[in-house]
Amino acid sequence: MANSIGDERALDVYQELLTFTNAITETLDVQKIVYWDEIPSIPNHFFKNGFLHSLQSRGDLGEKMGKAFQNELDPKPCQTLIIGTDCPYLTVATFEKAYKELEKSDFVIGPAKDGGYYLLGMKEFFPNVFLEIPWSTESVLPLTIKRIQDQNLTFTLLEELNDIDTVEDWKEWKQNH
Template identity: 65%
Template sequence: MEFRKLIIFAKQPILGHVKTRLAKSIGDTSALEVYTELLALTSMITTKVNAKKFVYWDQLPEIPNSFFGKEYAHKTQSDGDLGEKMASAFREELTEKNYKTLIIGTDCPFVTNGILEKAYLELEKSDFVLGPAKDGGYYLLGMSEFHPSVFTGIPWSTEAVLSLTINRIKELNLSYSLLEELNDVDTVEDWKEWKQMI
């Protein structure tokens, strides 16, 4: 496994609980269909990644869904805002030293296996790696040592997330690498862009 870990943040595909911003335009049922497709895509992309893989769900159901196979470990996200949830996951996975650890969500179908491989390579020379999203956030974050301050005081789901995170890294006098900018699927237009691409 080359001392690599991959954390995937996901939500259970429950009607009315996923892609709520998208649902305002296309309705809960269609939004759920989009999300289940995003889950399947994330599974397909990450299956080939040479790493220990962990899916952190918002909740674990009594009957597990079939989106991620037996090579994935399943855990539950902690309480708190997105930053607290991510910090908790990194804290847990980086108790084993020297693991290059990445976190992604399920909202970016444009991520490829090649991008994830590049992210791991960047961690050989940088303290952090970030995948910028077009909305000002990031679709990927990676580190080999746990630095909780990159998760505190960040206004999540705003266009300032990436820039503030980079500022935090600079305050720590640490290095970072940026991957190519990609688009998250949050709106109807984002989903159409993805569909046109494939």
């Protein structure tokens, strides 16, 4: 997005998305951990109350998500959801439904309109779902579903939502909200 609107404006968009994600998730009565590329050295107003902070592992998006799930699910399996900060369409009801569906499925997936997903949840760590996925492509969701099915595991799809990847996505969000 920065290529289209410049670094300064892209940072403004990013901070708006962080503000939104913070507001929605801080009300959830669950343990919340924010994984950062680099933990901010200066205090900020995002993810303070009720949030833990951890450093992301190195690697591609799949390696980072896989390590985060492994950290949370090994050795103590529990319902765990992961989201990015680029989906302002999330609601508390989205999270409630995800946790409810995870009670009866091995995975819950929030499909994004671009072919990826805005939310992924599991109860046990299954690292194979992150292998050989071409991240940031329209193949992410179908390949993830195939990895799940190849292991004879179950999944539930949530409502399809749009995440913010482009200036057009951002303009659409702003026009409607």
